Amino acid sequence: MGEAPAFLFDDLLKGSDNGVDFVYKDRETTTIVGKAKYVIGDYDDSALSIGVKVFNDSLGMWVYPTVLGTKPNLSSDLWTLPLGEDRVLMIKNGAITDDNLWFLEVDTPFVRQQKKILGSSNVVAWSKGVMGYAGKPIVISGPSGVGKGTLINKLMIEFPSMFGFSVSHTTRAPREKEVNGIHYHFTERAVMEKEIKDGKFLEFASVHGNLYGTSIESVEVVADAGKRCILDIDVQGAKAVRASSLDAIFIFISPPSCEDLEKRLRSRGTETEEQIQKRLRNAKGELDEGKSPGLFDHILVNDDLEACYKTLKNLLGLHESADNTNQSVRKKIGLPQVNSVSKVGSKIYLNSANADIGNASMNSFVLDVSSRKGGAPGRTRGLDLYPVYPFGGLANGFSKLS
Numbered sequence: 431m432g433e434a435p436a437f438l439f440d441d442l443l444k445g446s447d448n449g450v451d452f453v454y455k456d457r458e459t460t461t462i463v464g465k466a467k468y469v470i471g472d473y474d475d476s477a478l479s480i481g482v483k484v485f486n487d488s489l490g491m492w493v494y495p496t497v498l499g500t501k502p503n504l505s506s507d508l509w510t511l512p513l514g515e516d517r518v519l520m521i522k523n524g525a526i527t528d529d530n531l532w533f534l535e536v537d538t539p540f541v542r543q544q545k546k547i548l549g550s551s552n553v554v555a556w557s558k559g560v561m562g563y564a565g566k567p568i569v570i571s572g573p574s575g576v577g578k579g580t581l582i583n584k585l586m587i588e589f590p591s592m593f594g595f596s597v598s599h600t601t602r603a604p605r606e607k608e609v610n611g612i613h614y615h616f617t618e619r620a621v622m623e624k625e626i627k628d629g630k631f632l633e634f635a636s637v638h639g640n641l642y643g644t645s646i647e648s649v650e651v652v653a654d655a656g657k658r659c660i661l662d663i664d665v666q667g668a669k670a671v672r673a674s675s676l677d678a679i680f681i682f683i684s685p686p687s688c689e690d691l692e693k694r695l696r697s698r699g700t701e702t703e704e705q706i707q708k709r710l711r712n713a714k715g716e717l718d719e720g721k722s723p724g725l726f727d728h729i730l731v732n733d734d735l736e737a738c739y740k741t742l743k744n745l746l747g748l749h750e751s752a753d754n755t756n757q758s759v760r761k762k763i764g765l766p767q768v769n770s771v772s773k774v775g776s777k778i779y780l781n782s783a784n785a786d787i788g789n790a791s792m793n794s795f796v797l798d799v800s801s802r803k804g805g806a807p808g809r810t811r812g813l814d815l816y817p818v819y820p821f822g823g824l825a826n827g828f829s830k831l832s
């Protein structure tokens with residue numbers, strides 16, 4: 431039996447409180463967070479996605495912020511409400527299950543970090559809400575040739591529906607068997623630099639003379655597929671991600687010796703002698719940095735490949751060999767057409783116009799955001815949505831996420 435809502439059903443039907451705003455015909459909602467007023471809607475006829483503008487009190491004018499992350503598609507039937515001091519929750523009425531809950535982050539650690547990078551105080555970021563948890567993203571780092579890619583491939587082959595690879599961008603030339611969009615997004619330096627300036631990257635670094643980076647989209651694409659994201663990035667990138675709001679597990683792969691590392695780089699046969707020397711020189715610094723306190727959660731020595739893979743699986747909690755341990759427990763329930771929204775603590779009560787007091791179980795929903803995790807970049811996980819009877823209690827057959 432669930433917890434009784436701490437209010438009367440009539441309050442729900444009255445709707446708007448706690449800063450909740452609804453749009454149907456006016457085409458935009460207004461939500462006040464702190465001292466700023468955020469207007470969300472489809473006020474721009476030429477746009478394909480939902481627009482955001484902010485009333486800046488100190489300037490006394492409207493500003494159009496840089497909007498990061500995948501933007502929600504247009505909808506003129508929206509609810510918005512503030513969630514704390516750092517984000518706005520947006521509910522798209524009648525949208526498909528995976529597109530109905532969105533968070534506009536206005537002052538989260540990620541947004542603050544991006545404001546610094548972009549040198550602008552007008553930055554916001556969208557993050558799509560998903561039910562349940564997919565496991566935390568995994569950052570795998572270590573010197574070139576240590577076997578990161580080999581270990582990641584083994585995971586992806588054994589657990590294809592659980593893991594997704596974050597496809598990085600790079601300015602280096604493709605190797606013989608590398609495919610654009612699968613191994614990397616191969617790109618021109620000028621294009622990548624422009625995209626970095628536009629705030630499209632979670633992290634980027636100059637590695638062995640080329641530019642490499644993880645775009646926000648590459649992490650989001652994996653999260654959207656309900657998979658756990660694996661990032662293969664260098665130590666500088668790992669540091670940047672550690673400093674970001676991406677809640678990840680950080681694993682450093684170390685070689686048994688520098689001689690073994692050299693042998694592996696040579697046996698791979700993908701680099702020129704000059705490039706091998708450069709990678710080996712850089713490896714020394716990376717091996718020292720790998721030991722930096724607080725940076726990596728786990729350090730694995732990749733001596734015997736099978737033994738190292740087994741240790742990796744154990745620390746990721748993958749004791750079974752079949753791909754049947756999908757940690758994503760996303761519940762797929764659709765929302766009714768919501769006609770009133772009310773917020774009590776971290777629970778948002780959603781009611782349909784068709785609510786029939788006698789049989790309202792499927793018309794009254796609680797969206798519980800108390801176990802919310804993650805956020806931009808990526809997705810906001812850990813949401814729970816369950817139908818309730820108007821005077822308390824969970825509807826039959828549903829359990830709360832715990």
Ligand SMILES: Nc1ncnc2c1ncn2[C@@H]1O[C@H](COP(=O)(O)OP(=O)(O)OP(=O)(O)O)[C@@H](O)[C@H]1O
Nearest residue numbers: 573574575576577578579580694698732733734735
């Ligand atoms: N434990 C191991 N023992 C021997 N060889 C290994 C081991 N692990 C990986 N290798 C081999 O070492 C070479 C380099 O491995 P891999 O390409 O996976 O390294 P990497 O860390 O991904 O390198 P980069 O950072 O340059 O992409 C490959 O030829 C691979 O087959």
Ligand SMILES: Nc1nc2c(ncn2[C@@H]2O[C@H](COP(=O)(O)O)[C@@H](O)[C@H]2O)c(=O)[nH]1
Nearest residue numbers: 574598634635637642643644662663664667
């Ligand atoms: N900081 C980042 N480092 C990255 C990214 N993608 C890959 N890498 C690292 O670069 C080196 C070299 O890779 P290679 O494919 O040229 O051998 C290696 O250490 C990778 O981990 C990234 O997006 N960001």
